[in-house]
Amino acid sequence: MRRITNIKDENTTGHFPIKKRVFTYSSILNRISYTGYSHIVTRTFRDFSPDLFGGTIRTMGSQWGYDRTHLRAKHEGYRSRAAYKLLEIQHKFAIIRPDDNIVDLGAAPGSWLQVERTLTQAKVVGIDLNPIAALDGVETIEGDLNDPEVQKKVLTLLGVVNVVVCDASPKLSGHKSYDQARIIELNEQALAFACKVSKQGGNFVVKSFQGTDFPELYAMTKQHYYSVKTCITRSTRKGSTELYIVAKNLVG
Numbered sequence: 053m054r055r056i057t058n059i060k061d062e063n064t065t066g067h068f069p070i071k072k073r074v075f076t077y078s079s080i081l082n083r084i085s086y087t088g089y090s091h092i093v094t095r096t097f098r099d100f101s102p103d104l105f106g107g108t109i110r111t112m113g114s115q116w117g118y119d120r121t122h123l124r125a126k127h128e129g130y131r132s133r134a135a136y137k138l139l140e141i142q143h144k145f146a147i148i149r150p151d152d153n154i155v156d157l158g159a160a161p162g163s164w165l166q167v168e169r170t171l172t173q174a175k176v177v178g179i180d181l182n183p184i185a186a187l188d189g190v191e192t193i194e195g196d197l198n199d200p201e202v203q204k205k206v207l208t209l210l211g212v213v214n215v216v217v218c219d220a221s222p223k224l225s226g227h228k229s230y231d232q233a234r235i236i237e238l239n240e241q242a243l244a245f246a247c248k249v250s251k252q253g254g255n256f257v258v259k260s261f262q263g264t265d266f267p268e269l270y271a272m273t274k275q276h277y278y279s280v281k282t283c284i285t286r287s288t289r290k291g292s293t294e295l296y297i298v299a300k301n302l303v304g
């Protein structure tokens with residue numbers, strides 16, 4: 053594609069020959085490339101192809117406002133783009149059955165709860181430090197997943213727990229190794245929660261991040277579940293080290 057480096061190169065008089073110019077798709081892109089906005093427009097044309105679980109491509113610099121999956125979530129009525137991550141995990145691993153009771157840790161604003169509500173006819177409970185806006189057919193608890201009172205309340209509400217999912221993440225400081233350690237700590241707490249409240253044969257999903265402490269968490273999960281796999285979802289942001297541990301069949 054030709055790149056115009058100097059408008060005056062286009063004609064010898066120094067005036068832009070607008071009347072004679074035919075504006076084709078390629079000439080528009082040339083002009084945009086001259087103005088320095090080609091990255092926006094070429095991506096906008098290229099990236100809007102539909103897919104099932106959202107993609108990693110985004111159209112502009114803002115990580116929230118113009119993310120394609122975020123826009124799709126808004127359009128489809130999900131509270132956040134995270135919904136597509138759970139949909140993909142469910143599609144690949146079938147972790148939730150139609151009669152499973154589910155506990156969702158770190159559930160606010162509630163897009164996973166929306167998905168879970170469609171996957172099971174049984175009970176769904178969401179826990180978060182922040183309040184979760186009411187959702188039909190979903191119980192919510194405002195509190196810390198480590199609080200024994202919260203754990204007691206879960207058992208009172210559900211009786212039997214078949215699936216524990218955890219998309220919780222602590223507030224990040226931006227300091228990589230410190231944040232990684234905090235996330236792994238939260239993951240271990242979620243694992244302890246799941247082992248404590250789930251019935252034998254239960255399933256567990258937890259969001260984590262690749263890093264030096266991750267193999268230990270993975271090994272720890274393997275001690276409790278019969279089948280343990282990892283999954284990087286399609287709607288995970290490009291460059292992120294986020295991944296999910298998908299553990300099936302609690303052995304104790």
Ligand SMILES: C[S@@+](CC[C@H](N)C(=O)[O-])C[C@H]1O[C@@H](n2cnc3c(N)ncnc32)[C@H](O)[C@@H]1O
Pocket residue numbers: 131132134135157158159160161162163164165179180181182195196197198219220221222223238
């Ligand atoms: C990425 S958001 C979860 C998004 C959610 N899965 C959805 O689909 O809407 C992470 C949440 O984890 C919660 N969180 C972090 N630490 C927690 C803890 N110790 N107990 C409960 N919730 C926690 C945060 O308050 C935050 O709302």
